[in-house]
Amino acid sequence: MLPAGVLTESYSQDKAIIRTKFRWCAFFGFLLFLAFLPTFISRAWLGAISLTAIYLIAVLGLQVVVGFCGQINLGQSAFMGVGGIIGCVAATKYHVPFEISLLIGGAAATVFGLFFALPAVRVKGFYLALTTLAAQFVFDFIFVRIPPEFFGGLYGGLHVDSITLLTGHTVTSHEATYYVMMFLAGLFVFFTLNIYRSRLGKAFMAIRDNENAAGVMGVNVTYYKFLSFVVASFFAGVSGVLMGFYMGWTNVEQFSLFLSVWMLGMIIVGGVGTVLGAIMGTVVLRGLQEAVNVLGPYLSAVFPNLASAVWFPMMNLIIGVIIVLVLVFEPRGLAHRWRIIHRFYWLWPFPY
Amino acid sequence: MIEFFQWVLSGVLLGGLYASVAAAFIVIYRSTRVFNFAQGELLMFGGFFVYTAAVTMDLSKGLSIPLAMVTCAGLGLLIERLTIRPLIGQPLFSVVMVTIALMLILRSISMLIWGAMPLRFPDLFGDEGVSIGPFRFSASLFYGFITVVVLILCLWWMFGNTKRGLTMSAVAEGHDVAKSLGINVRQSLSLAWAIAGVVSVIAAASWLSGRSINYLVADIGLRAVPCALLAGLESIPGALLAGVIVGVSENLCVGYLDAYTSGGMSLIVPFFIMLIVLWIRPQGLFGWKIIERL
Numbered sequence: 001m002l003p004a005g006v007l008t009e010s011y012s013q014d015k016a017i018i019r020t021k022f023r024w025c026a027f028f029g030f031l032l033f034l035a036f037l038p039t040f041i042s043r044a045w046l047g048a049i050s051l052t053a054i055y056l057i058a059v060l061g062l063q064v065v066v067g068f069c070g071q072i073n074l075g076q077s078a079f080m081g082v083g084g085i086i087g088c089v090a091a092t093k094y095h096v097p098f099e100i101s102l103l104i105g106g107a108a109a110t111v112f113g114l115f116f117a118l119p120a121v122r123v124k125g126f127y128l129a130l131t132t133l134a135a136q137f138v139f140d141f142i143f144v145r146i147p148p149e150f151f152g153g154l155y156g157g158l159h160v161d162s163i164t165l166l167t168g169h170t171v172t173s174h175e176a177t178y179y180v181m182m183f184l185a186g187l188f189v190f191f192t193l194n195i196y197r198s199r200l201g202k203a204f205m206a207i208r209d210n211e212n213a214a215g216v217m218g219v220n221v222t223y224y225k226f227l228s229f230v231v232a233s234f235f236a237g238v239s240g241v242l243m244g245f246y247m248g249w250t251n252v253e254q255f256s257l258f259l260s261v262w263m264l265g266m267i268i269v270g271g272v273g274t275v276l277g278a279i280m281g282t283v284v285l286r287g288l289q290e291a292v293n294v295l296g297p298y299l300s301a302v303f304p305n306l307a308s309a310v311w312f313p314m315m316n317l318i319i320g321v322i323i324v325l326v327l328v329f330e331p332r333g334l335a336h337r338w339r340i341i342h343r344f345y346w347l348w349p350f351p352y
Numbered sequence: 353m354i355e356f357f358q359w360v361l362s363g364v365l366l367g368g369l370y371a372s373v374a375a376a377f378i379v380i381y382r383s384t385r386v387f388n389f390a391q392g393e394l395l396m397f398g399g400f401f402v403y404t405a406a407v408t409m410d411l412s413k414g415l416s417i418p419l420a421m422v423t424c425a426g427l428g429l430l431i432e433r434l435t436i437r438p439l440i441g442q443p444l445f446s447v448v449m450v451t452i453a454l455m456l457i458l459r460s461i462s463m464l465i466w467g468a469m470p471l472r473f474p475d476l477f478g479d480e481g482v483s484i485g486p487f488r489f490s491a492s493l494f495y496g497f498i499t500v501v502v503l504i505l506c507l508w509w510m511f512g513n514t515k516r517g518l519t520m521s522a523v524a525e526g527h528d529v530a531k532s533l534g535i536n537v538r539q540s541l542s543l544a545w546a547i548a549g550v551v552s553v554i555a556a557a558s559w560l561s562g563r564s565i566n567y568l569v570a571d572i573g574l575r576a577v578p579c580a581l582l583a584g585l586e587s588i589p590g591a592l593l594a595g596v597i598v599g600v601s602e603n604l605c606v607g608y609l610d611a612y613t614s615g616g617m618s619l620i621v622p623f624f625i626m627l628i629v630l631w632i633r634p635q636g637l638f639g640w641k642i643i644e645r646l
Contacts, residue, residue: 134626316459
């Protein structure tokens with residue numbers, strides 16, 4: 001929603017993300033805030049924020065395929081895993097530079113994802129959810145059985161070196177990791193915003209709204225469905241490689257079905273269909289994860305029969321309940337609530 | 353040769369297990385058009401209810417199983433009332449996500465209540481195996497299979513011949529049309545979930561007798577999905593045939609292929625079957641074919 005008097009005289013002005021001077025100032029202020037964040041936040045929180053940025057990239061990919069294009073995708077963490085393991089192997093065993101290994105991870109995940117995009121052309125709705133669910137099991141099966149000379153296999157994992165950028169710096173400190181991850185996350189947010197307002201995004205959304213009508217209107221439904229899975233798996237692959245570098249090792253168990261469901265939860269809580277929704281959902285659910293982490297010892301006291309293993313069920317319970325509550329009471333997610341609050345503030349005391 | 357038939361016959365019995373879980377999927381889908389991803393978790397709860405009644409409260413078997421059935425039907429009703437009913441009329445994505453979220457919720461609640469360690473499930477059928485000619489089967493597998501066949505035949509009869517069952521099928525075809533004909537849609541939905549709860553208890557009691565139960569039992573739900581899809585999501589007797597097909601192929605893989613792939617091929621073969629079904633004939637062997645119009 002724009003202030004009165006802001007008019008557009010060209011298509012590029014109309015599509016622009018930032019339209020007023022105030023918003024430009026706010027944007028640069030936000031960038032400065034992010035840049036100086038390490039100076040007044042503890043190391044542990046910086047690590048949590050870096051991990052959130054890594055998840056954000058995968059969640060943005062998921063938002064493209066689920067929110068923009070309407071295809072349910074339960075296999076996003078399998079795509080992350082494929083990209084992550086192959087990209088990290090390239091970086092560690094074959095000494096490929098960091099940036100190239102990101103691309104390699106993305107490409108590997110894309111190839112894997114294309115295979116599961118094939119059924120998307122034929123099936124819809126929960127059938128597609130089942131097919132992408134199968135991706136999860138196939139990923140598990142394949143990567144556990146590859147001999148350890150190629151990858152790590154289930155036992156042992158693969159140790160990953162720290163990032164060495166093309167400029168020659170080695171990224172080892174928490175602050176440096178934070179800057180790298182935030183930069184990449186910002187880059188992918190920009191990509192997704194561009195997808196949203198481009199011809200590609202419009203085709204995706206046409207397919208989401210009514211597939212038959214889109215096909216009748218001339219949108220090549222098969223091609224754009226494939227493309228949405230390509231985008232989603234590429235983003236997931238890059239995110240997986242970053243996860244490997246951040247954690248220091250990659251392993252099949254990191255990328256489970258529960259991670260896929262959590263990412264879907266992030267999209268639902270934030271709001272299906274918008275980039276802001278993906279960001280808000282990721283931040284909120286990651287914040288909850290950290291909160292449950294902090295509360296861990298107290299929860300262990302309440303459930304003594306689980307002792308230290310109480311984090312997993314508590315986290316799942318909380319996320320599950322939140323997803324159900326959001327779906328029942330605010331299906332359009334937090335982003336929609338934010339828009340309503342935003343309008344209320346700018347239009348007060350008028351109702352519209 | 354004997355070994356081949358042993359694998360095939362125990363595959364048939366294993367197929368009975370898949371058929372029982374698939375029957376629960378199909379009961380809910382046929383009545384409500386909702387694919388319940390959380391069916392495995394419902395089965396796990398059924399098993400835990402039987403465990404609680406028989407072991408923790410130390411009731412006799414004749415009392416604990418009906419008690420567990422009632423409790424599980426109540427759980428199904430609770431789930432339907434709290435999560436499915438508010439979402440009637442919402443797009444399919446919301447309903448799918450709600451059942452997936454249910455997966456998370458039910459799994460974690462069971463971990464919090466009963467812990468993560470395996471518990472010993474009471475023995476319902478006795479210990480000795482059953483021998484037919486040169487073949488040996490475990491008692492639980494054999495009697496479980498018979499129970500499941502009886503169950504599926506009862507459900508088939510109910511859905512095809514009784515007024516209540518036909519009403520539920522009508523509701524599945526279209527809520528609005530059913531409402532305009534005077535059918536109580538809400539009652540049908542609740543009944544479907546209650547029946548699914550009862551089926552879960554029967555399936556769990558048959559298959560877990562003598563073994564151990566913990567939260568990982570819920571994984572059987574996802575492994576039975578290929579069977580439900582192969583059957584076609586509206587056909588209850590189809591579940592038996594599809595279960596036999598999937599069970600036999602899985603067992604043959606265990607017998608002949610697993611040695612080459614260090615186990616695991618048998619776990620992935622049902623998913624390959626599922627992918628082939630979705631690719632070639634998404635409505636399964638006996639499912640209804642829905643034509644979409646603009």
